[in-house]
Amino acid sequence: xxxTWKTTLVVLxxxxxxxxxxxxxxxxxxxxxGGTDTDTDTDADGGDNGELTVLVLSESxxxxxxxxxxxxVTLDKPGGERVELTTGADGTVVFDAIDWALGxxxxxxxxxxxxxxxxxxxxxADSPLTIRIPVQPVETVELSGTITNMTDDTNWQATTAxxxxxxxxxxxxxxxxxxxxxxxxxxxxxxxxxxxxxxxQGQGFIIQNWFWxxxxxxxxxxxYDITFEGDGGVESTEVSGSFDFSLxxxxxxxxxxxxxxxxxxVAWDTYHQWVPGGWAGYAMGYSDGDINADGTxxxxxVEYIEPSSIEHFLTHYMIDSATTQPYPRSLVVEDGLPTAGxxxxxFVDIPVLSSSLYELNGAPFTWESAETDAYPxxxxxxxxxxxxxxxxxxxxxxxxxxxxxxxxxxxxxETGNHAADLTLARDAADSTPELWLGARSYSEEFYVKxxx
Numbered sequence: 001x002x003x004t005w006k007t008t009l010v011v012l013x014x015x016x017x018x019x020x021x022x023x024x025x026x027x028x029x030x031x032x033x034g035g036t037d038t039d040t041d042t043d044a045d046g047g048d049n050g051e052l053t054v055l056v057l058s059e060s061x062x063x064x065x066x067x068x069x070x071x072x073v074t075l076d077k078p079g080g081e082r083v084e085l086t087t088g089a090d091g092t093v094v095f096d097a098i099d100w101a102l103g104x105x106x107x108x109x110x111x112x113x114x115x116x117x118x119x120x121x122x123x124x125a126d127s128p129l130t131i132r133i134p135v136q137p138v139e140t141v142e143l144s145g146t147i148t149n150m151t152d153d154t155n156w157q158a159t160t161a162x163x164x165x166x167x168x169x170x171x172x173x174x175x176x177x178x179x180x181x182x183x184x185x186x187x188x189x190x191x192x193x194x195x196x197x198x199x200x201q202g203q204g205f206i207i208q209n210w211f212w213x214x215x216x217x218x219x220x221x222x223x224y225d226i227t228f229e230g231d232g233g234v235e236s237t238e239v240s241g242s243f244d245f246s247l248x249x250x251x252x253x254x255x256x257x258x259x260x261x262x263x264x265x266v267a268w269d270t271y272h273q274w275v276p277g278g279w280a281g282y283a284m285g286y287s288d289g290d291i292n293a294d295g296t297x298x299x300x301x302v303e304y305i306e307p308s309s310i311e312h313f314l315t316h317y318m319i320d321s322a323t324t325q326p327y328p329r330s331l332v333v334e335d336g337l338p339t340a341g342x343x344x345x346x347f348v349d350i351p352v353l354s355s356s357l358y359e360l361n362g363a364p365f366t367w368e369s370a371e372t373d374a375y376p377x378x379x380x381x382x383x384x385x386x387x388x389x390x391x392x393x394x395x396x397x398x399x400x401x402x403x404x405x406x407x408x409x410x411x412x413x414e415t416g417n418h419a420a421d422l423t424l425a426r427d428a429a430d431s432t433p434e435l436w437l438g439a440r441s442y443s444e445e446f447y448v449k450x451x452x
Contacts (some may be wrong), residue, residue: 047100047102048098048099049096049097049098050096050097050098050100051095051096051098052075052094052095052098052105052107052122052124052126052127052129053092053093053094053127053128053129054073054075054092054093054094054095054107054109054128054130054131055067055090055091055092055128055129055130055131056068056071056087056091056092056093056109056111056130056131056133057091057130057131057132057133058071058111058133059132059133059134060134061138061165062138062165062181062184065132066091067087067089067090067092068087068091068111068114069087069088069089069090069091070086070087070111071086071087071091071109071110071111071114071133072085072086072109072110072111072404072406072407073085073086073093073107073108073109073131074108074109074401074404074407075095075105075107076105076106076107076401077095077102077105078098078100078101078102078104078105079099079102079103083095084404098124100123100124104120104121104122104123105122106118106119106120106122106399106401107119107122107129107131108401108404108407109131109133110133110404110407110408110409110410111133111408112408113135113136113408114133114135114136114385114408115134115386115387115388115409116133116382116385116386116388116403116408116409117132117133117387117388117389117390118387118388118389118390118401119390120389120390120391120392120398120399120400120401121391121392121395121399134386136384136385136386137384138165138181139182140165140167140179140180140181140182141179141180141182141218141220141221142177142179142180142221142222143161143177143178143180143218143221143222143223143224144175144176144221144223144224145175145176145223145224145225146174146175146176146226147159147174147175147176147192147211147225147226147227147228148174148225148226148227148228149209149227149228149229149230150174150192150208150209150228151209152208153173153174154172154173155172155192155193156170156171156172156192156193156194156195157171157172157173157174157176157190157191157192157193158170158190158193159176159178159188159189159226160178160188160190161178161179161180161181161187161215162187162188162189162266163180163181163184163186163187164181165181165184166178166179166181166186167179167180176190176226180218182218182219183217183218183219184217185214185215185217186215186217187212187213187214187307187309187310188211188212188213188214188215188224188226189212189284190209190211190226191207191209191210191211192207192208192228193205193206193208194206194208197290198289199291201256201258201259201260201291201298201322202259202260202289202290202291203260203287205287205303207236207303209229209230209233210228210233210236210305211226211227211228211229211233211234212234212307213226214309234305235305236303236304236305237304237305237306238301238302238303239301239302239304239338239339239340240299240301240302240340241262241300241338241341241342241343242289242297242299242300242341242342243260243298243300243317243342243344243345244296244297244342244343244344244345245296245297245298245319245345246296247330247349247350248349248370251349251350251352251370252321252328252350252352253319253320253321253328253329253330253347254349256291257321257322258319258321258329258330259319259320259321259322260289260290260291260298260300260317260318260319261287261289261298261300261316261317261320262287262289262298262302262315262317262318262338263285263287263302263315263316263318264284264285264304264314264315264337264338265284265285265313265314265315265316265333266284266312266313266314267312267313267314284305284310284313285302285303285304285305285337285338287300287301287302289301297342298319300338302338304337304338306337312435313336313337314333314334314335314336314437315333315334315335315336315337315338315339316331316332316333316334317331317332317334317343317345317347318330319347327421327445328441328442328443328444329441329442330347330348330349330350330439330441330442331347331440331442332345332346332347332439333428333436333437333438333439333440334428334437335430335435335437346426346439347439347441348371348424348425348426348440348441349369349370349371349424349441350424350443351367351368351369351376351422351424351441352367352368353367353368353422353443353444353446354367354368355446356447357417357446357447357449358420358446358449359449359450359451360400360448360449360450361402361450361451361452364397364398364399364400365378365397365398365399365400365448366397366398367397367422367443369396369424371394371426372393372394373393373394374394374425374426374439374441375390375391375392375393375395375424376390376391376395376396376398376422376423376424376425377389377390377422377423377424377425378391378398378400378420378421378422379421380413380418380419380448381418381419381420382409382412382413383409383412385412387403387409387413389401400450402450402452403450413450414450414451414452416449417448418447418448418449419446419447420445420446420447420448421442421443421445421446422442422443422446423440423441423442423443424440424441425438425439425440426438426439
């Protein structure tokens, strides 16, 4: 079964940047808006003189991150008291009178037109803290048409607007329809292939045609027909290799339970947390491969293109479920294009859940995990937005905070069930706020419910 992503489809690849704790800067007046924590009660031992500085960044698919002025930041202090501040022009607030000896804190940032994000299990060492909230949804227009000169009109094709926030689709046949961010120039990519997997544990892409065209910005629904030029139309490169894998016995993809693949991907300053499943990259290379005889590695051949307009590429190694799509899966993101030879790939084990529906307003949300060096993110889809709750490294539970009163998404959160995804992430040493590298696993999709 194939899917069409309306705003964030990326054909057969997954990447993005993990939420990063950038060093926030702020003054003592709560970010320039004159607001500070008005709680001035003190303990007898004078232990409530701690602080927490929070920088809120507004994320957009089509613009650099910027300080979010007017964001509501809610702090659940150690001991249970809740206080709120609003960011000024620098996107920063400073909470004071915190007694860190009482335990951990939780901070939530929300703003109209944005998703919502919470960081839980906070300690004094987490200050300054950066919370990223994405602008959602992105304004798009439709680009549609017909692909001519396919080798066979019954083959698979994938068409993608290769721009942050661009959409794409994969299907059989020559017709396509994708969403494109309005007013933004973009490359248009298409590929035709035969789907011929060698086994349930492999991928099988036999590439027939490539297409690449730099497109002007469009501001209304537009028709554009694509023509494959046949051999020599777009030059491609092939590279063969293998990647070793080891997952804890008994976890969903351990042994030969999973299906392996490798991809070449365009790197963008976009964030997998925006949508469940993490589709936020663009595949420029497809793999053909299968598990080796002793079940310890996947052999692969990747065919990819290198458009001159693209400056940065990533390589993805992925093991996903051979029977359940698109969950669960484990992914490793490395810098650069694929290279030949054997690669040792350190996957993150998939978290094991005990239910398909969780109440978030009672006992902490919990799971089983063999990982001790990964941090969790619970990604909840709320209409067109996401609420992302991030916990500390090694956690196997999240005490999900109540959504802030008056926040734009609170009413929706308190209504009905919401699709959710749990990821465990391990940042690579060379990961940066601009380019996330590392390993990440994704649970099977489940549902959560919050009742006030």
